[in-house]
Structure formats: structure tokens, C-alpha cells
Amino acid sequence: MRRFSKLRVRQKVAGSTFVVIALITAVSWISIQLIVFPNLTQQIVNRGLTIAESIAARAQRYLTANDMPNLLDAIFTEKWMNPNLLYIFVLDASHRVVAHTFLSDFPVALIQDNVLAPGQGRQTKLIETSMGSVYDTALGLYEGIHPIATVRVGLSKRLTDQVIQPLVQIVLGLLTLVITIAVFLTNWFSRQITDPITQLSNLAGEVSRGNFGESSNLRALVKCWKRERWKLSACPAYERGDPPCWLQDNVPGQGGEPNRLEGRPLKCVDCKVYQTETGDEIAQLGNGFCHMLFKLDRYQRELRQSNEDLRKLNRSYMDMLSFITHELKTPIANSTMSAHSVLQRIFGPLTPMQERMVGLICQNLDRSMTMIKNYLDLSRIEKDELGFTPLMLRLGPEVVEPVLAELSTMAAAHGMEVESTVGDDVTLEADSELLRVVYRNLVGNGCKYGRPGGRIRLRAVDAGDRYRFEIWNDGQGVAHEKMDRLFQKFTRIPEAQKGASKGTGLGLFICRTIVNRHGGKIWAEGQEGEWISFIFELPKSQGRSTVS
Amino acid sequence: MKRWLYPLLLLILVGCSDGAPGEKPGTGRSSRVDAPEILVGSSLALTGHASFLGTQTLHGALSYVGAVNEAGGVHGRNIRVIAYDDGYDPPRCLENTQRLIAVDRVFALFCYVGTPTSVKIMPLVQEARIPLVGLFTGAQILRNPFQRYIINIRASYHQETGAVVRELVESLNIKKIAVFYQYDDYGFDGLTGTQIALKRYGIEPVATGHYRRGSLEIEDALSHISRSGAEAVIMIGTYEPCAAFIRLARSEHFNPIFHCVSFVGPEELAKRLGAAGDGVIITQVVPPPSAILLLPAAEEYSRLLERFYPEDKPNYVGFEGFLNAKILVEGLRRAGPIPDREKFIDAIETIQNFSLGIGNPVSFGPHDHQGLEKVYFTQIHAGELTLVMNLKRGKGR
Numbered sequence: 024m025r026r027f028s029k030l031r032v033r034q035k036v037a038g039s040t041f042v043v044i045a046l047i048t049a050v051s052w053i054s055i056q057l058i059v060f061p062n063l064t065q066q067i068v069n070r071g072l073t074i075a076e077s078i079a080a081r082a083q084r085y086l087t088a089n090d091m092p093n094l095l096d097a098i099f100t101e102k103w104m105n106p107n108l109l110y111i112f113v114l115d116a117s118h119r120v121v122a123h124t125f126l127s128d129f130p131v132a133l134i135q136d137n138v139l140a141p142g143q144g145r146q147t148k149l150i151e152t153s154m155g156s157v158y159d160t161a162l163g164l165y166e167g168i169h170p171i172a173t174v175r176v177g178l179s180k181r182l183t184d185q186v187i188q189p190l191v192q193i194v195l196g197l198l199t200l201v202i203t204i205a206v207f208l209t210n211w212f213s214r215q216i217t218d219p220i221t222q223l224s225n226l227a228g229e230v231s232r233g234n235f236g237e238s239s240n241l242r243a244l245v246k247c248w249k250r251e252r253w254k255l256s257a258c259p260a261y262e263r264g265d266p267p268c269w270l271q272d273n274v275p276g277q278g279g280e281p282n283r284l285e286g287r288p289l290k291c292v293d294c295k296v297y298q299t300e301t302g303d304e305i306a307q308l309g310n311g312f313c314h315m316l317f318k319l320d321r322y323q324r325e326l327r328q329s330n331e332d333l334r335k336l337n338r339s340y341m342d343m344l345s346f347i348t349h350e351l352k353t354p355i356a357n358s359t360m361s362a363h364s365v366l367q368r369i370f371g372p373l374t375p376m377q378e379r380m381v382g383l384i385c386q387n388l389d390r391s392m393t394m395i396k397n398y399l400d401l402s403r404i405e406k407d408e409l410g411f412t413p414l415m416l417r418l419g420p421e422v423v424e425p426v427l428a429e430l431s432t433m434a435a436a437h438g439m440e441v442e443s444t445v446g447d448d449v450t451l452e453a454d455s456e457l458l459r460v461v462y463r464n465l466v467g468n469g470c471k472y473g474r475p476g477g478r479i480r481l482r483a484v485d486a487g488d489r490y491r492f493e494i495w496n497d498g499q500g501v502a503h504e505k506m507d508r509l510f511q512k513f514t515r516i517p518e519a520q521k522g523a524s525k526g527t528g529l530g531l532f533i534c535r536t537i538v539n540r541h542g543g544k545i546w547a548e549g550q551e552g553e554w555i556s557f558i559f560e561l562p563k564s565q566g567r568s569t570v571s
Numbered sequence: 572m573k574r575w576l577y578p579l580l581l582l583i584l585v586g587c588s589d590g591a592p593g594e595k596p597g598t599g600r601s602s603r604v605d606a607p608e609i610l611v612g613s614s615l616a617l618t619g620h621a622s623f624l625g626t627q628t629l630h631g632a633l634s635y636v637g638a639v640n641e642a643g644g645v646h647g648r649n650i651r652v653i654a655y656d657d658g659y660d661p662p663r664c665l666e667n668t669q670r671l672i673a674v675d676r677v678f679a680l681f682c683y684v685g686t687p688t689s690v691k692i693m694p695l696v697q698e699a700r701i702p703l704v705g706l707f708t709g710a711q712i713l714r715n716p717f718q719r720y721i722i723n724i725r726a727s728y729h730q731e732t733g734a735v736v737r738e739l740v741e742s743l744n745i746k747k748i749a750v751f752y753q754y755d756d757y758g759f760d761g762l763t764g765t766q767i768a769l770k771r772y773g774i775e776p777v778a779t780g781h782y783r784r785g786s787l788e789i790e791d792a793l794s795h796i797s798r799s800g801a802e803a804v805i806m807i808g809t810y811e812p813c814a815a816f817i818r819l820a821r822s823e824h825f826n827p828i829f830h831c832v833s834f835v836g837p838e839e840l841a842k843r844l845g846a847a848g849d850g851v852i853i854t855q856v857v858p859p860p861s862a863i864l865l866l867p868a869a870e871e872y873s874r875l876l877e878r879f880y881p882e883d884k885p886n887y888v889g890f891e892g893f894l895n896a897k898i899l900v901e902g903l904r905r906a907g908p909i910p911d912r913e914k915f916i917d918a919i920e921t922i923q924n925f926s927l928g929i930g931n932p933v934s935f936g937p938h939d940h941q942g943l944e945k946v947y948f949t950q951i952h953a954g955e956l957t958l959v960m961n962l963k964r965g966k967g968r
Contacts, residue, residue, distance in 0.1 A: 092662035096691070099665055103694045126672050126699045 032220075033213035040209045044202050051194050059190065063183045064158075068147045071160030074101055074108065075145070075176045082113050083164050086121070086172055094122045107185075109154050109177040116170050137161045139173060149180065156180035223312050230319070338406055345402035348395045355395060359388040393467075397529040400460065401512075404536050411454050411540050413565045418449040418458070418490075423481060426462040430470060438476040439469065439496075449483045451490055451563045457537045462494070464530040465557045469496035472555075489543070491560045500555040506547045510535040534559070541565070608649045609903060609910075612671030614664045614692075615684035615707070617656035620785060620811045623839040624888050625684045628707050629654050631892030632682045632899075634875035639900050646908040650900070653677060659684070659785070659809075661691035668692040672699050679704055679915065682895050686710040686757030686834075687784065696720050702915055704902065705895025707888070708834060709856065710760045717938055720912075722919055724898055724933070724942040725856035725891060728757075729764035731832045732805060734946040735854055736768035738962045739803050739828065749778040749801035749827070751792055751816055753808045757784075761807025761832055777801050782812050789816045793825070803828040810836040814843040821847045828852060828962075838886040841951045848951040852962065855947040858929050859958050860890035868894065868928030887949075887956070894927055898942065901925060 027035065078101055085094035098111040102124045112123035114134065123129050136150040137159040147160045157177040164172040364370060366381045373381065403409045416422065423445045427434075434441050462481075469479040473496035484491040501509060501516050508514050513528040538545040538559045549555030613632075616625035633652060640649040653675050655667035664683070671677045672695065680696065683689045684707040693713070696703050703721050706713060709728035713721055739745045750765050752758030758781060769775055778799030780792025789812050796804060797820065804820075804827050806813045817829050830852040831840060837853045844851065863870040872893040873885045883889065898919070903910060905918035919940075924932040933942040949956040 090662075092660065092666045095666045095669065096662035099669075099695070126669065126695065128673065 075162035107182045114173040341405040348398040443481040465494040473498040495556040500549040610677040611681040612677035613654040614667035616659035619658040621659035627889035628892035631889030632896040635896035645903040664688035687755045731854040732764035733768040747802045749796040754781040797825040810840040860885040
């Protein structure tokens with residue numbers, strides 16, 4: 024049964040039909056054997072008796088008159104009138120053959136094959152003779168109670184075969200014809216069912232792959248109903264490339280009335296084709312599928328338009344953000360330089376209070392500067408303007424060391440000890456400026472969120488066609504379940520920022536975007552309260568011609 | 572599905588099919604001759620009202636067979652004829668024939684006399700596939716449809732009645748023709764032949780009358796025919812009733828042209844009619860046996876009959892039996908030293924333009940088992956049969 028359920032519909036239909044026909048064949052065969060054959064046998068037996076009885080009266084008369092020639096004439100005439108009669112012979116009271124129809128020596132053994140008991144009137148036996156199987160009928164002739172003769176009639180069993188054989192051949196012939204027709208019909212009916220379903224299935228597959236909106240597919244689908252069920256060629260709306268009129272909502276019918284009544288299409292406005300309840304269930308399924316696809320097509324187009332609108336809106340926001348941050352960057356940079364000059368007493372000594380205040384100004388200006396850089400980066404990312412120029416570079420001297428030098432002041436401020444094992448031998452094809460952004464963000468995070476006085480370790484591991492880079496620091500770390508959120512835009516983990524200045528929540532998002540742009544991936548590992556490590560992998564080559 | 576369905580159907584069909592039809596049982600076809608003598612069997616009227624026909628046919632045949640045996644037989648084997656008397660009774664003929672085939676195991680059947688007797692054994696001949704050569708009957712049913720195992724030598728009754736009707740209508744311009752016939756296959760055959768012949772001229776018999784085989788009850792028939800005013804009466808019967816009919820007609824002054832077919836037994840008819848027979852026309856299927864100077868076969872027949880049956884006089888019936896024997900012997904000769912029944916039939920069919928010595932060659936073929944076609948006219952004059960060329964000169968009194 025499980026195997027049957029796995030079969031295709033056509034195979035099931037054909038198999039079921041064959042089983043039914045096989046059953047009919049078996050029933051026919053059994054009927055022939057149980058009804059026709061016994062009936063024929065009985066008819067032969069009756070025929071033998073009839074012949075014997077037709078001879079009996081004459082035989083009795085001729086025997087009484089001792090007229091053997093006429094007795095012989097009678098039995099021969101009877102034999103010639105019945106082509107399937109093998110023999111007739113007449114025995115006298117002492118079982119002596121007095122007349123027979125054999126043209127050779129009389130087979131004496133035949134006499135004993137079917138002997139009537141004393142007083143018995145008639146008896147038919149199936150006996151085996153040199154002539155084959157014979158239904159031998161014996162009819163006793165009596166004068167009073169005294170037997171005077173026995174008439175024996177032999178009919179070939181072949182008679183039944185001669186009737187049965189053509190019957191069986193006719194039955195088998197008819198069944199063969201029925202099977203042939205049934206095979207063709209079931210095949211045709213199955214195809215009527217399965218072909219549209221297969222087409223629907225194929226199209227559903229395309230829809231599942233997001234390919235449902237292609238008008239060519241819709242056309243192909245609709246055309247599959249066209250021949251028998253849809254009169255699309257008559258519909259100008261369809262010819263224009265639009266869905267057929269009767270699938271369109273809000274299309275007024277004649278007289279300005281809606282073209283639908285309780286959801287059922289009434290009439291195509293343009294082609295006047297009446298399209299209600301046409302076709303069978305398969306056609307209706309196809310209609311429904313068509314309708315669904317046309318609707319999906321429309322929804323997709325609407326969705327696409329909506330996305331486009333949103334993208335435009337986002338872009339204008341980003342333009343504005345970029346503009347604002349860019350405009351803020353120069354004055355804040357100047358202010359930072361000035362504040363740091365004051366703090367470094369270039370313009371004269373400061374009172375302790377002044378020094379403290381100027382220190383706070385510097386700190387806030389640095390933070391603002393970082394935020395501006397991040398927002399600028401975000402703007403470039405969102406506008407898809409993040410420049411990506413991969414070149415072969417040595418990571419240590421060209422990326423890591425400049426960043427460490429740049430952040431040395433910050434590290435020192437936090438008492439962080441930075442250890443780097445990234446050597447000169449780590450070479451890969453990447454955009455050095457972007458990687459510096461990544462290192463700046465990750466090392467800067469280590470300085471900001473690491474344990475004051477702790478350590479930051481940088482290292483690179485060769486992983487075949489890729490490099491794995493790790494930036495480890497001890498400190499608070501992040502709970503394991505929150506690590507996925509670290510790389511989302513504007514995400515701030517309060518525990519991680521405990522005691523540290525607030526960030527923009529963009530740094531790790533920018534890192535992930537840059538790493539992804541390089542074809543790599545980034546993630547975080549760590550132990551909450553003890554350490555955290557940011558790991559990213561980059562391919563050694565970008566898979567295109569290298570510009571050195 | 573197809574891969575195993577079709578072999579299955581084929582298997583079922585083969586399983587249901589009957590074997591090749593075998594030979595019918597009980598036919599006893601021991602046809603090959605390798606015994607020292609060749610047995611042929613005959614059932615014919617040796618007693619009774621048609622005994623002259625049977626006896627003379629047999630004597631004529633045995634005269635020739637005796638001479639052949641004396642000369643060393645055929646391929647060194649003598650021919651022995653087993654003859655049983657059937658008294659012109661079909662059931663007895665049937666009984667005799669069964670005995671000849673089943674008990675005596677004869678090679679062929681030979682010289683059967685009479686239409687009803689011969690017709691009765693036709694199914695037996697077909698079933699046993701045994702040759703039946705030379706029948707003293709012109710019945711059409713023995714000729715058409717063609718039957719492989721029946722060899723007819725003499726012309727048919729249809730040919731005889733056709734010839735006499737032609738002469739009566741065309742030469743004598745007689746249109747009022749009646750038919751007197753024996754009420755059996757023989758009579759029916761002659762009646763049919765006459766009707767067919769008359770139809771060619773657009774006329775029908777003016778009257779028909781019949782008698783029962785073996786009886787002499789001809790009065791009703793005569794009364795009916797004489798009232799019709801028939802100018803000629805074609806008679807399909809045996810010599811006794813025909814003679815009775817003619818004699819009674821003459822006595823009643825009813826004197827049309829009487830015609831009898833060959834089966835009537837011409838000499839016996841002439842003898843029984845005496846003077847009343849003058850002018851009676853008898854069609855013959857063999858030439859006159861008395862023409863010993865003209866026909867070598869007639870001379871041979873007369874000589875051999877004189878030798879083997881000195882008490883008999885040459886006659887048309889015996890001469891026909893004699894000619895039948897010549898065809899039998901020629902067939903056996905052509906069938907080779909070890910003939911079988913099929914070979915014998917094939918051999919007979921090779922006989923083409925074979926001279927029997929009667930001035931009329933005989934031919935057979937694969938689909939032609941009718942040997943002679945010619946019909947001769949004879950007329951009784953003073954108790955003797957005279958050959959006539961046409962009926963103008965032989966018109967009755």
C-alpha cells in the first residue's frame with residue numbers, strides 16, 4: 024500500500040483499471056468454467072439422450088422384425104445428421120452388437136465401458152477411448168420388464184471444446200479490446216487530470232522560487248487553458264498584456280455595473296466572453312491558480328514599488344546625515360585640536376579646575392569625532408558608496424601598526440597593554456583603509472570596554488585560503504545570548520558599556536559590513552565577566568586580478 | 572504492463588486452442604495394397620425386380636476381370652471382386668458397403684447399381700475415403716458437387732434426358748411431354764433433368780406421374796398422364812414398371828412416344844414388352860454391344876462373356892459393367908505395384924483420351940470424374956434394340 028501511494032496518479036489509475044479488468048477476466052473465466060462448461064456438457068448429454076431416444080422406437084421395431092439393414096440405415100442416417108456423433112451401436116439382450124456405425128473393426132472393449140444395470144433405463148458416462156474423451160449414452164429398450172436391446176450413442180467431448188474455444192477466444196478478444204480501449208482512455212483521462220496539475224505544480228515551483236511575477240510564465244499558464252477553456256485570444260485586455268478582464272476586479276461591466284457578482288466573474292467587458300462556472304474542477308482550479316498568480320503579480324509589483332520608495336526615502340535620509348556629519352566634522356576637528364592645545368598648556372598654564380574642564384571638553388569632542396566618523400561610514404554604507412579597492416597588502420605594517428600607533432594614546436589612557444603578533448608575513452588582498460576602520464573599531468572597543476589596566480591581544484592565524492584574525496581583551500565581556508545582537512545597527516549592550524563612554528552602536532555594524540564586503544565573516548566569542556574576542560576571517564584573495 | 576500482459580494473453584490463447592483436427596475415428600483407412608490380391612467390393616441387385624441390372628453389370632465386369640487375372644493380374648496381383656446382393660434396397664446396400672469396408676477391407680468399391688443405393692452410401696464413401704468406381708446410375712448428385720472418391724464413367728441422366736428432349740422438341744417438334752418416374756432419388760433426378768431440358772425451350776412437362784420403388788402400381792400415373800394428352804412420355808424407372816406402364820398404355824390406346832433412360836435395362840424391357848415395345852426409345856450411355864465388327868470393346872466383351880458366362884447374351888448393361896472394369900484395371904495399372912486409395916484416384920485422374928475400344932475416348936481430370944459424355948439412341952423393333960441416329964425415322968406407331 025505504501026508503494027502504491029508513492030505511484031504517480033496516472034500509474035495508479037492505469038494500475039487500478041488493469042486490476043479491475045483482470046478481475047473481470049477472472050470472473051469471466053470462472054463463469055465459463057462453472058456455468059457455461061457444465062451447461063454445455065449437460066446439453067451434450069441431453070443431445071445423446073435425444074438421439075438415442077429417436078433411434079429407440081425404430082430400433083425396437085427393426086429388431087422385432089429382424090430387419091438389420093433398416094436398423095443400420097437408421098443409425099447411419101442419425102449419425103450423418105449429427106456431425107459430432109462419433110458412433111451409434113445397438114446391442115441385443117445378450118450384449119451382442121447387432122448394428123454399428125464403425126467403418127473398421129468394432130472396438131469390443133467399448134461394450135463394457137457403459138453397461139446398464141438390470142432395469143436401468145439410461146445412463147451417460149464420460150469414457151476414454153481411442154477416439155478421445157466420449158460422452159457415451161446408453162438407453163435400454165425393454166419389452167415389459169425384459170430387456171431386448173441397448174442403444175449406445177457416443178458424442179465427442181471435443182464438442183464442448185469446439186464451443187468453449189471460440190467462446191473463450193471471443194471473451195479474450197473482447198477483453199483485449201476493452202483493455203486496449205481502457206488503457207487509452209485511462210491514459211487520456213489521467214493526462215487530462217495530471218498534465219494540468221503537473222503544469223500547476225511546475226508553476227507553483229517557480230512561484231516558490233519567487234518567479235511568479237514573470238508575465239511570460241503567466242502567459243504560458245494561461246495559454247494552457249486557452250485551447251479548451253479560455254477564450255483569451257478574444258480578450259483585448261489579455262492581448263494588451265493585462266490580465267483577462269474577468270480576472271480584474273473593479274472593472275465595470277456593461278451598463279457601468281461591477282463585473283463581479285458575489286465574487287464570480289460575469290462577462291468580459293471588452294470581448295464579451297461569458298466566463299462563469301466554465302470547465303470542470305481542473306479548469307476551475309486552473310482559473311483559481313491563474314487568478315492567484317495575477318493577484319500575486321500585482322502585489323509583487325506594488326511591493327517592489329513600495330521598496331523603491333522606501334529606498335529613495337532612506338537615501339535622502341542618508342544624504343542628509345552625510346551632509347550634517349560632514350559639515351560638523353571640520354568645526355569639531357578644529358575645536359578638538361584647539362582644546363587639546365589648551366589642555367597641553369601650549370597657550371599657558373591652567374588651574375586645576377580649568378584643566379579638568381578642558382579635559383572633559385577634549386573627551387566629549389573626541390567622542391563626537393568618533394560618532395561623526397561612524398555616521399559618515401554608515402551613510403556611505405547605506406548609500407552603497409562604501410569604496411572597496413582590494414590590493415595585496417601586508418597586514419602588520421600597513422594596517423595593524425598604524426592603528427595601534429593611532430590608538431596608543433587611548434590605550435595608555437586606559438592603562439591597556441596591547442600585544443600584537445600580526446607579523447609582516449600576513450599578506451592578503453584587501454582594502455587597507457577599510458581594514459584599518461575594522462581594527463580601529465575593534466581595538467578602540469577593547470580600550471573602551473576592556474578592563475582598565477588589562478590587555479589587548481591581536482593575532483592572525485593562517486587557515487588555508489583564509490586568514491583568521493582575533494582581537495582579544497579581558498574585561499566584562501558580553502553574555503553569550505547577546506553576542507548576535509552586537510553586530511546590529513545601533514546596538515548597545517549596557518553591561519559591556521558599564522563604566523565606559525557611550526558609543527554610537529554603529530562600530531560593529533560597520534565592521535561586519537566591511538568584512539562581508541571582503542567575502543569574510545565576523546563573530547564574537549567570550550566569557551561574560553572575563554574576556555571577549557572578536558574574530559573575523561578574510562579570504563587571502565578576492566578572486567580577481569590583483570593590483571599590486 | 573504491456574511487457575507481461577501480451578505473453579499472458581498469448582499463453583491463455585494457446586492454452587485454449589484446440590489441437591490440429593485429427594482423422595475421424597473408426598474410418599478404417601487401411602488403403603494400402605500389399606496383399607497377393609486386390610479386393611474390390613460391390614453391392615448390387617442380384618435378386619429382385621432389378622436383378623437383371625445387377626447381374627449383367629457384374630457379369631460384364633467379371634468377364635474382363637477374369638481375363639485380366641488369367642493374364643497375370645495387375646502388377647502381378649489378381650483382382651478379386653466381392654459382390655453382395657442388395658436387391659436394389661438402399662439399407663441393404665448400406666449394410667453391404669459397411670461390411671465391405673470394415674470386415675472385408677476392400678481396396679475400392681466398384682460397379683454399384685442404382686441411384687438410391689449409391690446415394691445412400693455416399694456419406695460412407697466420403698467418411699472412409701474409399702474409391703467408388705463405375706456406378707450404374709446417372710444421378711446428378713453423384714456428379715455435382717464434385718466428389719474426389721467417386722469415379723463416374725457413364726453419362727448422367729441429365730445428359731440422357733437433355734438429349735432426348737432436344738430430339739423430341741427440335742426434330743419431332745413435340746412440346747407436350749410427360750414424365751413418368753420412380754418415386755426415389757433416381758426418379759427425382761431424371762424428372763429434374765427433364766424439367767431443366769424442357770425449360771431451355773420454355774416449356775414444362777404436361778403431366779408427371781410416379782410409382783413407388785419395388786411396386787408395379789402405375790395405374791394412377793398412367794391415368795394422369797394419358798389425360799394430359801402427352802405426345803411423348805419420358806420414363807425414369809426400371810424395366811418392370813416401365814413395361815407395365817407401356818403395355819397398359821397401349822392397351823388403352825394411349826400411344827405417345829415412350830422413352831426410357833439407360834437404367835431401365837433395355838434388353839429386359841424389350842423382352843418383357845414383346846410386340847408392345849415397338850417404337851420405344853431407349854437412350855444408352857454405351858454403344859451397342861452387338862457392334863462387334865465396329866467396336867473392339869464390343870467384340871472383346873462378347874468373347875469374354877461367352878467364355879465366362881456362356882448362358883448370358885451380350886447386352887448394354889453388361890457392356891457398361893465391362894467398360895467399368897476396364898477403367899478400374901487401367902487405374903490400378905497406373906497406380907503402380909503398391910497402390911493406395913489416394914494414389915489410385917490420382918492415377919484415374921491421369922487418364923486422358925484413353926481408348927476403351929468404343930470409338931469414344933474417355934478422359935478424367937483432377938476436377939473431372941465424369942468419363943463418358945455421349946448418349947446413344949436405340950429403339951425397340953420386334954423385341955430387338957436398334958441403334959438410331961435421330962428420332963425421325965424411329966417415331967412410334
